[in-house]
Amino acid sequence: MPEPATRPRGGARLSRPLGTFASLSPLLRLLVLTQLAFNIGFFAVLPFLAEHLGTAIGMAGWLVGLVLGLRTFSQQGLFVVGGALTDRYGVRPVVLAGCVLRIAGFGWLGYARATWSVVAAVLLIGFAAALFSPAVESEVARQAVCREEAGEGPRTHVLALFTVAGQAGAFVGPLIGALLLAVDFRAVCLAGAGVFVLVLAGHARLLPQHIPGRARVRARGGLRRLVRHRGFLALCCAYGAYLLAYNQLYQLMPVEVERAAGSQAPLAWLFALSSLLVVTAQLPLTRWAGDRLDLRRSMVAGLLTISAGCAVVAAARPAGWTGTAGLLPVAGYVLLLTLGQMLVAPAARAWVPDLAEDGRLGLYTGALSSASGLIVLTGSATIGALLDTTLPPAVPWLVLAALPLTAAALLPCSSRARAGAKPRS
Template identity: 65%
Template structure:
């Protein structure tokens, strides 16, 4: 790889066909997902008339049914291989989006949201654990840091996250409404299902290990370094979830509507697409993963702390834009580092379970944190943003207790 090729295409040629399939999967997944999710809170509040705390609870339930049940998808991936788990997740996601398009009551919305979340709980840990495993194999074969493969994966996902809101916004502007966005997301997953049914390789089933609950407890609660990683990562996910709760409230407060929300999501995605690979290339060679995790959480905290301090600026969006930029920069530092640490802390044959557990612990934290932050939305601004900033700061403190690892020396020409 030559110096100066800093984009996604510049890093992709050295990757295997299987890694390309996994990154393409993440790209398509996020197009369908983000065509719907940024507009869910407004649909629940304005379209269905839900109270703020109930909106926060529904969003938390969606995250918990996804992140909280990742451990199920991870365990099934270890047992049956990624292919059947990915295909089942696609089928459930299609059904969930179609149901959400028709849901008109609190009970039916919650049912559809839970189904959508559980679909991702099957789909995502299968893809993410396979990507982590492939990244470690690529590192051993080529000497390139595994964080680089994980950064390509993240950048591909963010490219999809950039296009998804644009698709949703286009459908809303054309008068299709939230229902059209849901159906468009379902169509995207029909394509993902067809592609993976054809291209994803089969893997022999493994013999189930006795004592499933005991294995889970041993891998998570008795593995102190991994538990610390789970807790630190939880504070990031609680913070990231504020893009769907606190940020829409801030945009509406500043501008009187949520019309600019898609622009801010696009800003986040473009920043990742443009800067993820150069930033990860720099950090993977020069700082330890633990340092990247701590620094990323500190930058996320700075984003929340800056909101009440930054003047309104053009159209009143400067505080919200500052939050998005700093949260995204922190995300770019910490996510590849956190995912790259997992294979070092658990055995390879439990990588699916560990990947799922990382998100499950985080999902439980988001369920509790979303309801609490939904209640705080009516609090004075300095109180709200100070509390939100304290969460990732606490995570940075936990991450400092993780075992360090010597960073790889820079390659010639990088």
């Protein structure tokens, strides 16, 4: 097999996101831009959904929570379905079907007023992502491995760029939604649908009918072998522990910010800090890790960093600081969580092709999200229950710090591929 391409040094062109993007194949460029567009369209609507349901429609708080939970379940929980369909029917039909459902869901949500109608629209929106996201993610991972085997650079660089594109979309989407919200929520939904109309048209024209090297699997039985794959299940636990800690940006962190600052106004700045770090530092950090760490060590380093971020808040919480001093531990959590995320997310996605059965990459990619989503659902409920007890307020943060450590210990002892080198033939 050819040796990996030599990487330019000293601030060379390929160290920049645009240079890395330009070096990709046309199909990979399309898929990276797809992730950007998906997140722009989705996050133009999602941040404003809860307020719309509670204020404009008048839903009770518990019902708003139920609707949001159903959306998460219909998306994250059903990723494994979308992945299996991708293996059976190919990337193109699953992506196109998901785009059609997302357009219909956003359009429906913009006009929905009755509870049943809102629930149906939200379920449709979630299931749409359960179709197209595993299809795109699994093909990006497969193409990244093929690119690596051809000596065109480590797979983690491609997956890091994919993460950057998604984060950029998650940053731009709410800005667009906030502008359109001056009209009304329906305009926001229709704009989101419009983004997916463009994505649908672009993919109908540019996405190949058959992608070379991607075989379709007709035989059943892949799920049975998957649930017996200890190495893959350990990876799911590690990825789930990271996502549970990340989910505290929306669960524990607002509580801590409210306590320290007396309002939730600083949240916007903390979220901006996280997004800015990913967009600017993801690729340099991935390149640094690729020179020094294999996939397992990259995962372990990321999980330890995330654990440290949670421990910072746990250690500072008994002091009860308020004001700027009270916000510093939370800022430390955001910083360390984001750094850990930048190590864990590309490495986990890069590891899946080495663990998946031949022809089952879509199933394994979807199962990674579904299994970790179940961990987040269970863990978030547990964290919420701990908040309602009389235990010291540092306890939930200590639990969160312990989980990534445990997950890191469960990871397989070695990975077939280095974070910055091609896999063994």
